[in-house]
Amino acid sequence: MNDTFGRTVDYLRISITDRCNERCLYCMPEGYKGWERRQDHLTADEIIRAVRVAAELGFRKFRLTGGEPLVRGDILEIVQGMRKISGVEVIGLSTNGIKLAGLAQPLRDAGTNTVNLSLDALDPRVYRQVTGGDVNAVIAGIRAAVAAGFDRVKLNCVLMRGVNEQELWPLVLFAAEHRLPLRLIELMPLTRTDVLTEKNFLPVGEVMRLLGQRDELIPQPEVKIGHGPAKYYLLKQTGALVGFVGALTNLQFCESCNKMRLTADGKIRPCLGNHGEIDLREALRHHSDDTPLRQLFLEALRLKPQEHQFRDLYQPLRPMTAIGG
Ligand code: SAM
Numbered sequence: 509m510n511d512t513f514g515r516t517v518d519y520l521r522i523s524i525t526d527r528c529n530e531r532c533l534y535c536m537p538e539g540y541k542g543w544e545r546r547q548d549h550l551t552a553d554e555i556i557r558a559v560r561v562a563a564e565l566g567f568r569k570f571r572l573t574g575g576e577p578l579v580r581g582d583i584l585e586i587v588q589g590m591r592k593i594s595g596v597e598v599i600g601l602s603t604n605g606i607k608l609a610g611l612a613q614p615l616r617d618a619g620t621n622t623v624n625l626s627l628d629a630l631d632p633r634v635y636r637q638v639t640g641g642d643v644n645a646v647i648a649g650i651r652a653a654v655a656a657g658f659d660r661v662k663l664n665c666v667l668m669r670g671v672n673e674q675e676l677w678p679l680v681l682f683a684a685e686h687r688l689p690l691r692l693i694e695l696m697p698l699t700r701t702d703v704l705t706e707k708n709f710l711p712v713g714e715v716m717r718l719l720g721q722r723d724e725l726i727p728q729p730e731v732k733i734g735h736g737p738a739k740y741y742l743l744k745q746t747g748a749l750v751g752f753v754g755a756l757t758n759l760q761f762c763e764s765c766n767k768m769r770l771t772a773d774g775k776i777r778p779c780l781g782n783h784g785e786i787d788l789r790e791a792l793r794h795h796s797d798d799t800p801l802r803q804l805f806l807e808a809l810r811l812k813p814q815e816h817q818f819r820d821l822y823q824p825l826r827p828m829t830a831i832g833g
């Protein structure tokens with residue numbers, strides 16, 4: 509499917525729950541109360557049907573995310589259902605890793621291809637400060653994911669000045685040791701208005717300079733790991749492969765956007781940084797024929813904006829966890 513700006517859109521990220529077992533500073537603040545009603549979340553059958561329609565239209569890559577997708581008890585059923593759909597080439601999963609140690613192999617066996625793991629710090633104290641969770645559980649999850657033989661396991665770290673700058677070099681060494689690509693992601697104004705301030709924003713350009721003081725960064729323009737917008741560099745001495753996601757400072761960021769989102773409550777969201785959404789849930793619940801569903805996906809494609817509004821005093825209306833990270 510091509511959008512109005514000539515971009516091929518074939519990647520659907522699906523939030524399967526807005527619930528989470530962590531409380532990351534930049535995503536879901538402690539004391540958060542805005543939970544969606546469970547009956548408003550799409551059921552496993554509804555998600556699988558939406559994926560089937562999307563695959564018929566040309567979507568090929570899918571990612572289950574949230575919230576924390578592994579807190580949903582029917583995650584294996586969802587993956588198994590998606591795996592049977594013709595046209596579904598890649599099923600990815602984004603997780604904080606807390607519950608991954610026990611689920612990595614069943615997820616792999618169910619047909620999951622790739623796993624992205626969030627890891628914002630290695631120091632247990634800093635990790636807990638950022639997420640509220642236990643880094644040792646995540647590290648056990650990473651080991652289990654590597655052992656389970658996914659096509660790819662990738663690490664994601666959100667950059668926060670004054671919070672996890674000191675953790676970046678240990679993370680690079682960890683990524684090199686385990687031969688896992690590490691993506692460093694600029695903070696975006698999601699969920700809360702106060703999450704992104706001049707004080708805590710750490711641009712990828714500055715991080716490249718910081719890492720460049722310790723190792724030589726060799727650009728890898730041909731490296732494309734997954735379907736995201738990261739620009740990869742090989743660190744010459746350590747051998748780490750590090751991707752930089754400059755969502756705010758890279759002005760070409762949206763030019764190659766290939767994705768849309770499906771929110772936990774069944775809205776198609778053409779762009780993370782734009783409030784436009786199209787309701788799919790009503791059609792899923794009230795039409796047995798797929799034609800209206802196809803039309804809604806096509807309408808969402810027409811609505812996909814040229815670029816996000818994060819640089820324009822964007823005010824988040826819905827939490828990131830419901831939209832799907
Ligand atoms: N719970 C899973 C996890 O943490 O990986 C999946 C959902 S989470 C919302 C997906 C990704 O969004 C994570 O890599 C997280 O770090 C990122 N994220 C959340 N809030 C963000 C923000 N304000 N700016 C940048 N990235 C953010």
Ligand code: SF4
Nearest residue numbers: 528532535536575604
């Ligand atoms: Fe939960 Fe992931 Fe958001 Fe952290 S980033 S609060 S782990 S959904």
